[in-house]
Amino acid sequence: MTDVVELRQYTLHPGQREVLIELFDREFVETQEATGMRVLGQFRDLDRPDHFVWLRSFPDMPARLQALTSFYTGPAWKANAAAANATMIDSDDVLLLRPVRQGALAGLDPATRDTPASSLVTATIYHLPSPPEEHDVRFFGETVLPLMEKAGATPLALLRTEYAENDFKGLPVRTGEHVLVVLASFPGQDAYAEHTERLAGLPEWRDDVRPRLPDSVDRLLLTPTDRSMLR
Template structure:
């Protein structure tokens, strides 16, 4: 853990990397265990994972589920994913803390392996400075992840539909669209950590300065005739189940939003 002396900034730089492969990880936790995991994660698992060549893009509380922890991890490609995960999960940091981390969890296998839906649709490389361990948890931003469940081999068409029809309405209603991702269909290069396979899922991430701003955004969309009558109807035609929406609040050391 870094030692902070008087006059030092209370933030530190995170590595700037381009993420072509992204994991959306959702953990089902034991009751009242989330704050224990967040404290451990933010203290022990950020710089140590990034030192092995991966990116911790963001980590969050699920606003609608007190026993859920959600985070995003990025890699430059599938081979480097295998190498980075192997290095971390066979290394001393995970060995020292795995029992405590695993003790907070009921299930950690709800993981989507994703890639950008188009060349410019990934999370932008972050130049933000991450707060130091022990920083006060006073973040007010909100990240919303919307998952659309598609039929096989329809992801490219849906990506075009999102870019041409969905995204303009979101932006007009004051959303900041952070990324648009789709299932990476390559075999899992690190089977020790399972991912959800045999699915085609499109996920977009939007950022808002507050929960109130998000509610204003939803109201603006609801008042748009073209959104409700055309875009939503077309989205429902292209998906086989109701969209899944996660309202996520960042931990103190998250780089998003």
């Protein structure tokens, strides 16, 4: 079950991204999952060479507190924390989310890890002025995602802000924000470029969807590491 998701964006010292990825993929995947969380995906940000983006999930908020406490007091983090922190300028850019559709990310297969990943994943963060109403969520789930798929995307999940209090104080999260996040996958960068052209050319997207989308949008273009399940 995946009911709570963290979308984590780290700003790193110049030239340190590959150092962190090698350390993370070797030391921080199975060791985190042993505490009850799932490491969903690890990524290079195409537009920001000194940024590392990753997602992890938990069954619920109490399980999150238990898993984070276990991991950050455990041997894997104690042994490697100094090396990991040495690569980072900032690790506090974190959105706490939950899937709109329960089980949306449950089918990810750990067997995909350790195989070459040539795909492109997009995380599109739509900033709303207030908590999303149910009609907003339905609009994205029933209109936006199907049109994206029609234009060549593979939608992976629709997520919304989780408003529960962050009870693991050692790791800050962004608060006071209202977002809907669309995760989607493409075979590669060329396929993504073709998708954007097709999508812009769809009359229903241009006339019906674009005018209803929020003006404030962050779009992350992400390439998975070879140990990422999301790809």
